[in-house]
Amino acid sequence: MIDLRLKVDPLPLDVPLIIRLREQTDVELGPHDVVLLDEDGDRREYDYNGFSVGVYTRSGESMDGDVLLLLPGQPSAHRLIRANSEHNTFLVxxxxxxxxVMCSQPPKKHHNDMFEHFALAALLAPQNSTIGISGGEPLLHKHRLFEMLSVVIETRPDIRFHILTNAQHLEPSDIECVASFGRDRVLWGVPLYSATPSVHDEIVGKVGAYKTLEQGLAVLLRAGASVELRTVVLQQNWNDLPALSEFISTRLGFISFWAVMQLERIGYGRMNWTSSFKDTSTDFDPLARAIDIASARGIQAWLYNSRPALFLRPIVRMPLQRFLTGNVSISIFAIVVMHAKLVVVFFSGMIMPRGFLHWGHYEVAVILDSVVLSGGVFSYENDSDANRRARLQKKSGPNRS
Ligand code: SF4
Structure with a gap:
């Protein structure tokens, strides 16, 4: 469990305060640095220009370089930057x-403009950090967000951003500004749930969302931006996934990659679990087909938050079925390589601190690599041989059997 809020001793603040915790004294100190004076159990005392700042955290945990936001009258601080983490996100x-239907952070009406403080926190982040920008919908406050990005991108050439947005508030007049951020500095994470407008609109609870999203994606395309398309697997879009994959790979080939993820049991996802969760460990075929289509057309597809069973069942079952029925188009060597990799992935997942139920990019990339190696193990049962051969030839050249 990561502590994103830390208890602090009350300070007589009348405006928000950004501080960076320093445990080493041999570094150059700036005006926002507070220096560790003493540690007593879970309380650490820092010096801030002669004033004492008390912060409570787990004993032994390094907080050197962490950036905190303290708000007037609040007994806890927001830990905006964890210096030891690659995953710092500002909820703007x-x-x-x-x-x-799956929102993990159900929207609220009220907004506190803290962009100035987020900018300062980003400027204090460790070298080469990537900072996530999330909401709500960050582009509802587009001009403030763009101001913040401009300042940080210009001042800190090493910092990158990953912005999660529904992309519906981008207009042609934003192209120049978005382009100025730089393709390598900002990755835009944009959700698309179906290639059928009514299905997408129903999932996001907004009529006309798909059409506006198309315009937003066109802005990103024309700005030369890096885009990660994001799709949550749901009952609502389950049968649409192959068509969505077709759409992405034929119409949105400019994207950097396609992230496909399972529903998280949190927020509205928890509330709508029965009507939205799709158990891919019992039925994997439309998702397999979608990945196959994307991979064959050169789109990188990554799976997130998936259980081992999700992969193991079809991966083990389908080659076996094909072998037993004589419908084998993949080499024994490829299967052996693939399963060897899976064993490695399985055990590395078990010993990783984040737990094997949450595999990261690397492990999933290895699995997809195995799929490609195997020549399309995820191919579906009713695929004709002619189609399959055509796909494999496209992928691997005419000599692949
Ligand atoms: S776009 Fe959807 S998931 Fe994201 S914050 Fe809004 S309601 Fe939640």
């Missing part, structure tokens, strides 16, 4: 213009 607003 809780307002949103959608009402997605």
């Amino acid at each position: 607003t809780e307002q949103c213009d959608q009402l997605c």
Whole structure:
């Protein structure tokens, strides 16, 4: 469990305060640095220009370089930057213009403009950090967000951003600004749940969302931006996944990659679990087909938050079925390589601190690599041989059997 809020001793603040915790004294100190004076159990005392700042945290945990936001009258601080983490995200607003069935952070009406403080926190982040920008919908406050990005991108050439947005508030007049951020500095994470407008609109709870999203994606395309398309697997879009994959790989080939993820049991996802969760460990075929289509057309597809059973069942079952029925188009060597990799992935997942139920990019990339190696193990049962051969030839050249 990561502590994102830390108890602090009350300070007589009348405006928000950003501080960076320093445990080493041999580094150059700036005006926002507070230096560790003493540690007593879970309380650490820092010096801030002659004033004492008391912060409570787990004993032994390094907080050197962490950036905290302290708010007037609040007994806890927001830990905006954890210096030891690669995953720091600023929740810049809780307002949103959608009402997605799976929302993990259900929208709120009120908004506190803290962009100035987020900018300062980003400027104090460790070298080469990537900072997530999330909401709510960050682009509801587009001009403030763009100001913040401009300042940080210009001042800290090493910092990158990953912005999660529904992309519906981008307009042609933003192209120049988005382009100026740089393709390698900002990755735009944009959700697309179906290639059928009514299905997408129903999932996000907003009529016309798909059409506006198309315009937003066109802005990102024309700005030369890096885009990660994001799709949550749901009952609502389950049968649409192959068509969505077709759409992405034929119409949105400019994207950097496609992230496909399972529903998280939190927020509205928890509330709508029965009507939205799709158990891919019992039925994997439309998702397999979608991945196959994307991979064959050169789109990188990554799976997140998936259980081992999700992969193991079809991976083990389908080659076996094909072998037993004589419908084998993949080499024994490829299967052996693939399963060897799976064993490695399984055990590395078990010993990783984040737990084997949450595999990261690397492990999933290895699995997809195995799929490609195997020549399409995820191919579906009713695929004709002619189609399959055509796909494999496209992928691997005419000599692949
Ligand atoms: S998941 Fe949907 S409703 Fe929730 S913040 Fe994102 S866009 Fe808004």
